[in-house]
Amino acid sequence: MTRPLKVPAKAGYHHANLRRALLDAAINHLRDAPVATLTVKQLARDAKVSPGAPYHHFKDRQELLAALATEGFERWIASASTVAAAPETPSNKLANLARAWLAFAAEHTPHYRVMFLSELADRQRFATMHAAAAQALELLVGVLREAMPDAADGRRAERAVIAWSTLHGFASLRMNGVLGNIPGVPELEALEDAAAASMARLVLDAADS
């Protein structure tokens, strides 16, 4: 159970655990507001500390966002591991994993908002975050490995990226409100099922091609 990345020593201080309080304030804010509106100063106000206090826990605003993203990847890995370890057929497992991803994006919108931010693309500066992201992909590849054991490694990785793209693309479009009430488009729930089903097909096709 790897939940928080690092609990600072023994928790207590003036403000018990400011680092966590800031992250929680950020999560709360991002529930229904885009990342651009998130302000370090406001987080400090929420936590009832001075405007400079956050900078003792995060080098700058980007590192705070990166910490939140890392937490998001870790939580996803934790819940996805459960799905991956379930006694199911590889095909069902894959569909469940797809549904789990979309559910995660819906329930943890605040985290999801920062998990693929182009401001955090720097691999060296945000190494720990990218390590967690790579682990998340690795988990997806692992399930695909089970589902199509006869395919070549390259093809498996290729399918993993395509599948990831579908899930992320759908979650992203939905989160950004692009899919809202487009005439003729089915309910979003049905779309979740369709996305999951298309992932399963993605793998079945690979076995015999």
Next chain:
Amino acid sequence: MTRPLKVPAKAGYHHANLRRALLDAAINHLRDAPVATLTVKQLARDAKVSPGAPYHHFKDRQELLAALATEGFERWIASASTVAAAPETPSNKLANLARAWLAFAAEHTPHYRVMFLSELADRQRFATMHAAAAQALELLVGVLREAMPDAADGRRAERAVIAWSTLHGFASLRMNGVLGNIPGVPELEALEDAAAASMARLVLDAADS
């Protein structure tokens, strides 16, 4: 050929066409920098006007971004229309459309960066942009309509969203540098083909299920 949304009267003035100059400066900036780093003040400096001048052409920063996004959708619709009108089998047409999308995202990265921004999710405030976005989806649905003429309308729209998700997800992950040098993952070009192929399969499956 609907290229710019609205040419201000007759072009000329002090600064010939500041509106266009600002958009071009924005495009230039976004070529290799995330949206968060884009500054109205800097655009004004680039265009050699005072910091307040841009606000006579755009109500605020968001409307400038929305104008850029609208332009992006319009350009995409223009180039996609060509693909959709080509004399090809529906299946090939679909694959070409998929490749065209990914090529568009790669070549027009600056526009693509703002085309699905959550800051611009408000449908009323950015009505013209969302209208253009809806038209883009409509075009995709149109090609799908040809490709699976026997399927129900709901199913077609469903496949359109899934296909769109795959394309947007892949373009987005690539643009944000998430796919860069992950070990075991094939070259990005091969992935483009795989994405296009998966789109074609998406439709073929729908015909007989």
Next chain:
DNA sequence: CGAGCAATCTGAGCGACTCTTAGATCGGTG
């Protein structure tokens, strides 16, 4: 147990940014 250290927080402040407003300046129209 107590002195010192390191981590944490405050408060003030610098530079930059968004957006507003009053007024100058220009282009086109009647």
Next chain:
DNA sequence: CACCGATCTAAGAGTCGCTCAGATTGCTCG
């Protein structure tokens, strides 16, 4: 050619990111 409206400038109010000197606190270790 006088005027009007569109465009631009200059200045400024309010906010934000981030820094820094100094105060405060918990922890460690002699």
